[in-house]
Amino acid sequence: MFSLQTMFGQGNQFYDLLEESAVAAHDSAKALHEMLKVTEREPALDAFKLARLRQRDVSEKISQELVDSFITPIEREDIEALTSALYKIPKQIEKFADRYSLALQHLGHIDFAPRAAMLEQAAAVVVEMIKLLRKMKLEPMKALNDELRSIENEADRLMLELYRDIYSGKLGPLQMFLLKEFFEILEKAIDRCREAGVVAYDIVLKNS
Template sequence: MFSLQTIFGKGNQFFGLLEEAATAAADSTTALYRMLLERDQPPALDAFRLARQRERAIADQINEELVNSFVTALDREDIEALNSALVRIPKQVERFAERYALATQLLDGIDFAPRAAMLAQAATVVAEMVRQLRRMKLEEMKHLNDRLRSIESEADRLMLELYRDIYAGHFDGQQMFLIKEFFEILEKAIDRCREAGLVAYQIVLKNS
């Protein structure tokens, strides 16, 4: 006979899987930041493809566990929402890296690293928020959510500076188009981090 503790102890694997997914997303952003710091080296894409494969494999495992598990540690819709949000982060990072590798010669002198550093910071905060789901401490999660929101606000400010430089005519037409596209991809990646963090925050709000 199964005890209630045995039954309700199941489903805790989702914490570990979501933590792995958040870590994979954060690792992809760190790899991007390092790539952009090493502008004298040819861009290497293996790290981003591996991160995406890792993320997809974890997402598939989460979906499989949802089908096979009678009891889950979190509401199923919350697991699905957070899983979906985390998958989108390395997707945007890989998109940037692949396009950047094709356009490096046209972007000489353009430094994307400061914005990529902010993306890496945001993804690191998201990973910590996902780890905090085991504890369900509202104050700690609120502090992390405020940090993530602050990073997003600073990223928005930097985007306004970028548009100011574009409209001031500091770049030629081709560069202007490419710079705008690349910064918008980075902005969208930060937005994906914000979305994932918001899902994690709302989970704690609901369960605290």
């Protein structure tokens, strides 16, 4: 049943849900960084599964709100695009955590924490960008978009350094494969944050 508040309200529930989604993504990135800082114990995967379940629950709520709401604060297509982009962040992070737990015996000598810290930083910027959607202020959103792009550029630079190490001839085939596999997953997670930030920036660009 539709209510007048649902039909003609300001649509703040969409901003609330999108912020909740961004926080879930950041929590997942934070959990990964914490896990990779402490490598001497068996990885716990519950935090990643919980974050993804929260993300899925929020996505379903947004989909239902789009059905129930006559008016939305921003275009429906933009809400759907941002929801999808945010959902992909913890999904990619959980992929890393699951595989890391299976290959840990081969990865103990590799320090993934610095890259995970960059991912956590990128996810934190995304949270700030989503919070700014309510205000539709272009300048602060542009500053955050530039910060996110800078993080992505630094991640790309580190990947080039990694490839130099991989093809230096000093590593065995298994080490080469694992380094490439896991660092590319982390890089893709940062890319997912960047994609979500671009959607948020574009929304403000259209509506400011």
